Amino acid sequence: MALHRPISGIKSKNILLRILFILSILSILALSTACQPGEPDILPEGGNGQQTTTIENKGSDTLVNLALAWAEDYAELNPNLSISVTGGGSGTGIAAMINGTVDIANASRAMKPEEVAAAEANGFPPMEFVVARDAIAVVVHPSNPVDELTMKQVSDIYTGKITNWSEVGGEDRPIVLLSRESNSGTHVYFLENVIRLGDKNSDLLFSPDTLLMPSSEGISSEVRLNPNAIGYDGLGYVTHDQKMVAIAQDANGSYVLPSVESVNDGSYPISRPLFMYTAGEPTGQIKEYLDWILNEGQVLVLELGFVPLQ
Amino acid sequence: MAESSVTNKPRRRWTEFATEALIKVLGFSSIGIVILIFLFLLREGLPVLFEVPLGNFLGTRWYPIEDLYGILPLILGSILVTLVAIIIALPLSVATAVFVREVAPNWVREILKPMIEVMAGIPSVVLGFFGMTLIAPLILQVLGTPTGLTAFTGALILAYMALPTIVSVAEDALDSVPKSYRDASLAMGATQWQTIWRVVVPAARSGIVTAVMLGMGRAIGETMLVMMVTGNAARLPTTLDSLFRPVRTTTATIAAEMGEVAQGSTHYHVLFGLGIVLFLLTFIINLTAASTIFKKRRRGGLR
Numbered sequence: 001m002a003l004h005r006p007i008s009g010i011k012s013k014n015i016l017l018r019i020l021f022i023l024s025i026l027s028i029l030a031l032s033t034a035c036q037p038g039e040p041d042i043l044p045e046g047g048n049g050q051q052t053t054t055i056e057n058k059g060s061d062t063l064v065n066l067a068l069a070w071a072e073d074y075a076e077l078n079p080n081l082s083i084s085v086t087g088g089g090s091g092t093g094i095a096a097m098i099n100g101t102v103d104i105a106n107a108s109r110a111m112k113p114e115e116v117a118a119a120e121a122n123g124f125p126p127m128e129f130v131v132a133r134d135a136i137a138v139v140v141h142p143s144n145p146v147d148e149l150t151m152k153q154v155s156d157i158y159t160g161k162i163t164n165w166s167e168v169g170g171e172d173r174p175i176v177l178l179s180r181e182s183n184s185g186t187h188v189y190f191l192e193n194v195i196r197l198g199d200k201n202s203d204l205l206f207s208p209d210t211l212l213m214p215s216s217e218g219i220s221s222e223v224r225l226n227p228n229a230i231g232y233d234g235l236g237y238v239t240h241d242q243k244m245v246a247i248a249q250d251a252n253g254s255y256v257l258p259s260v261e262s263v264n265d266g267s268y269p270i271s272r273p274l275f276m277y278t279a280g281e282p283t284g285q286i287k288e289y290l291d292w293i294l295n296e297g298q299v300l301v302l303e304l305g306f307v308p309l310q
Numbered sequence: 311m312a313e314s315s316v317t318n319k320p321r322r323r324w325t326e327f328a329t330e331a332l333i334k335v336l337g338f339s340s341i342g343i344v345i346l347i348f349l350f351l352l353r354e355g356l357p358v359l360f361e362v363p364l365g366n367f368l369g370t371r372w373y374p375i376e377d378l379y380g381i382l383p384l385i386l387g388s389i390l391v392t393l394v395a396i397i398i399a400l401p402l403s404v405a406t407a408v409f410v411r412e413v414a415p416n417w418v419r420e421i422l423k424p425m426i427e428v429m430a431g432i433p434s435v436v437l438g439f440f441g442m443t444l445i446a447p448l449i450l451q452v453l454g455t456p457t458g459l460t461a462f463t464g465a466l467i468l469a470y471m472a473l474p475t476i477v478s479v480a481e482d483a484l485d486s487v488p489k490s491y492r493d494a495s496l497a498m499g500a501t502q503w504q505t506i507w508r509v510v511v512p513a514a515r516s517g518i519v520t521a522v523m524l525g526m527g528r529a530i531g532e533t534m535l536v537m538m539v540t541g542n543a544a545r546l547p548t549t550l551d552s553l554f555r556p557v558r559t560t561t562a563t564i565a566a567e568m569g570e571v572a573q574g575s576t577h578y579h580v581l582f583g584l585g586i587v588l589f590l591l592t593f594i595i596n597l598t599a600a601s602t603i604f605k606k607r608r609r610g611g612l613r
Contacts, residue, residue, distance in 0.1 A: 183570030
């Protein structure tokens with residue numbers, strides 16, 4: 001025992017030294033590989049002025065999962081490129097593009113004329129790309145007997161004209177209105193195309209009783225729990241514990257449930273394009289990335305519950 | 311200290327000067343920073359007076375993407391949630407403080423005090439999540455409100471959040487009541503209950519008021535929690551049932567919308583204007599608290 005102790009002590013010291021040695025070699029290797037992505041980037045730098053290998057991509061929460069999936073798949077094909085994707089809402093992404101802090105802004109609504117003007121004033125004339133389509137589903141609690149609504153009924157419900165489910169063929173319950181915050185592109189789209197029924201001169205607004213939820217998850221959890229609730233969200237975010245309502249353009253039209261097919265054939269009335277914006281004509285790696293999204297990347301669109309371009 | 315000052319006088323004078331100067335600079339800089347923050351708030355918020363007509367700004371409809379900037383529902387929402395939270399928290403926390411300080415045996419106090427302090431350390435987002443998933447459904451079922459996300463839900467959780475602050479400060483206030491007061495009361499034949507409610511609590515009244523003010527300051531400034539559980543509907547809370555309907559508070563509005571606005575836009579200035587209003591509200595609360603602390607000190611001098 002007494003003999004063994006010092007020996008084992010030496011051994012453990014050796015092991016420690018070895019570990020340290022291996023670690024230092026590893027860190028040197030890691031450093032040198034980390035430097036590598038920078039090297040090929042210096043070469044095209046003179047050509048297109050793109051100095052970073054990071055593409056900053058920010059905006060719509062509707063698009064964030066899809067944008068992440070694209071970024072991950074594309075990064076596998078191009079290990080030298082890193083794409084950072086953040087959400088925050090279409091308004092957030094567009095504001096960041098106006099301020100020149102992102103390369104690509106994701107938006108679930110088109111930029112407003114004053115936003116385009118602000119971006120141009122800052123020297124970032126925006127270029128618009130439609131990258132996928134989305135349908136907005138109107139959702140209720142699974143126990144709610146209401147299966148179908150017309151656009152006009154949805155509008156009346158959200159402006160506060162209809163306040164009880166019995167007025168649209170349901171039980172005698174108050175209606176609790178759920179919406180995304182006003183910085184969400186989905187909110188603006190819903191206001192313009194559902195509440196105002198696409199009428200530019202209409203000044204209808206969300207009822208002041210509308211609960212503005214900070215996230216899609218906030219809406220789905222409230223719809224799941226509350227039999228009084230009605231909400232709306234992107235088709236990609238509807239889980240099976242919520243019930244989707246079939247929508248008709250008007251009382252004579254047929255009621256259609258949102259699905260990939262009904263959006264593509266145009267029969268579902270609440271669907272919209274999803275956008276990516278770049279500051280100016282995209283060049284270099286940003287251009288290659290967008291080209292990839294518009295072609296090979298479309299496979300992922302379907303997988304995430306959105307509707308691919310055709 | 312006294313010895314060293316005699317043995318090497320010049321060095322002591324130099325270090326003392328340096329320390330004094332440093333403390334002075336630090337003290338004044340913190341005041342300076344507060345003033346600068348206020349000036350910044352004013353600079354970003356005051357343009358609102360020129361950009362938004364006063365009738366709109368003091369209106370009843372908040373819908374900024376259509377240029378409707380009525381701040382009344384937001385201010386009243388904040389005040390409603392805060393007041394109800396304090397009404398719930400006040401009796402609970404004063405009773406807790408009295409129990410911990412006056413009634414509980416030593417070993418219970420040793421357990422309770424650190425537990426209350428741990429309560430203060432729970433992040434508000436955790437409380438908000440707890441409220442959203444557990445309290446809100448409970449309120450929906452038990453009270454039969456249209457939704458569980460109401461002003462009352464927010465007030466309930468805010469009360470829980472303000473509780474530890476109020477208990478700790480109120481307990482310190484009770485602690486600073488001289489033992490002779492209790493002894494005199496008990497010696498005159500008062501029961502323990504009479505001593506507590508007629509002598510000790512009134513003697514610590516100003517400290518308890520301070521505690522409540524501090525709790526209120528915490529509640530009115532809380533953001534994440536109210537954003538998660540109050541439903542954020544900018545309705546005017548003027549009807550009797552408003553407590554059991556959703557509200558939108560000032561803080562939640564600033565937090566939810568600040569990320570979206572373009573710098574320098576009207577909406578941006580309005581949000582800073584809201585910040586000024588909030589600053590003034592908390593300033594008034596803190597001022598009240600400070601003045602009661604000051605009164606308490608003067609009385610302490612009489613001891």
